[in-house]
Amino acid sequence: MIPSPLQAVFRILRLGGPALLFLVAAMGLAHGQTAPAHADYQRARYDPIHFKPAIDKATNTQCLACHAEVLEASVRNESTAGAKASQSKAWYQQVSTYQGEQDTFHRRHMSTAYAKQVMNLQCNTCHQGNDPRDEATGTSASNQNHRLTLRKMASAETTCLMCHGTMNSEIMGLPEPWPKSKVTFQNNCLLCHAGIRTNRHNVNYLNAAEIEKAGSKNADVCYGCHGARPWYRISFPFARNKWEGMAPDVPDWAKNRPTTSEPRFLSSTHLQGTAK
Ligand code: HEC
Ligand code: HEC
Ligand code: HEC
Ligand code: HEC
Ligand code: HEC
Structure with a gap:
């Protein structure tokens, strides 16, 4: 903690000269530890790495130099009301692939064994830059380039929905939603x-081969990202990448679909950093 100037003045008044020397030394140390590459907090907060274009090239290592806490295990064993983390499983944690103790949001996406097996998410897969001074998108010339929900730092529409939408069982011709028709x-x-849509997951934030291996043993792997944890009541309009044996006719529902995955997910710049 860096004491506020007012607190510091009070302390000096109470304790006198020697404390002044100690305080100056301590403040210098605290600064050095919190912002290694920068003189102060404000400069670090507005570091160009947070914004476009620099954020697109940023590696996890660069982000973690200042934000190491994001991947540290920091879940309480018990809530203040006494509920034990080990006995509190939410509905979205009933998927059979969910393993181990309760963990943080960032670690569940980047550093648990399962996350590393099927995914390769980078900080900038989700964080595309946001303006901490003006948290409403589209209100100024410098805050136009992403579709963020008010005060959010990642786009639900273009990012989270890909793995947290509902399963589009109608276009698949399933008689009923998966939980009922899976038998x-x-x-x-x-x-x-x-045989259908076999050209899949060739994007830099997924481990395509591992997904196929795990999915062939347990359909919950597939369903896990395609309906089992739906934060939204809609499904993501996936790109329809051409596959071997694909019929030339495009079904009506697919007429407006892109035919290749989003370009930013095809570049290898996102692969430079590796998650801890
Ligand atoms: C030089 C140090 C530094 C680096 C490097 C850095 N950050 Fe930050 N970041 C900060 C500071 C300081 C803040 C302000 C923290 C606060 O207010 O709690 C911040 C805030 C944030 C926030 C919250 C913004 C908000 O709207 O409140 C996010 C998200 C974030 N950084 C992500 C990243 C990502 C992703 C990277 C890599 C592309 C990165 N940071 C690199 C220092 C840094
Ligand atoms: C799966 C998507 C995703 C990934 C990958 C991701 N973040 Fe986040 N991050 C989020 C979301 C969502 C929030 C909550 C922000 C909000 O409320 O809009 C967040 C919040 C933050 C914050 C604000 C403080 C906090 O803990 O809430 C920082 C700083 C941050 N992320 C840094 C990083 C860094 C550094 C990395 C890479 C090591 C990273 N994030 C990877 C989605 C992600
Ligand atoms: C590439 C796929 C992918 C993306 C993109 C993604 N998630 Fe996830 N998410 C997962 C998987 C897989 C799990 C399950 C992890 C597990 O069971 O260990 C998960 C779990 C979660 C959980 C539950 C964590 C827990 O402790 O059980 C939350 C909340 C979540 N995601 C929110 C988000 C949000 C918000 C975003 C967008 C910023 C996002 N996810 C983007 C794949 C993704
Ligand atoms: C009865 C056959 C059948 C089963 C079983 C089935 N699907 Fe599908 N699926 C389809 C068909 C057909 C399409 C649409 C193909 C096209 O693009 O023409 C499709 C499309 C998809 C798409 C792309 C959706 C879009 O909007 O573009 C995803 C993702 C998908 N399936 C995932 C799954 C997952 C995960 C499971 C198991 C939990 C599953 N499917 C089970 C037949 C099936
Ligand atoms: C970790 C999350 C995750 C898992 C596990 C997963 N998917 Fe996906 N799937 C995605 C994402 C994200 C996309 C969109 C990728 C893109 O934009 O090309 C996708 C795309 C697809 C598509 C559309 C392919 C296309 O490009 O036309 C199909 C079909 C599909 N998945 C089926 C499956 C099946 C079958 C499994 C199990 C073997 C599975 N998925 C497991 C996240 C996942």
């Missing part, structure tokens, strides 16, 4: 997807 399909997505 009919031997609880196996690959019954159909061994």
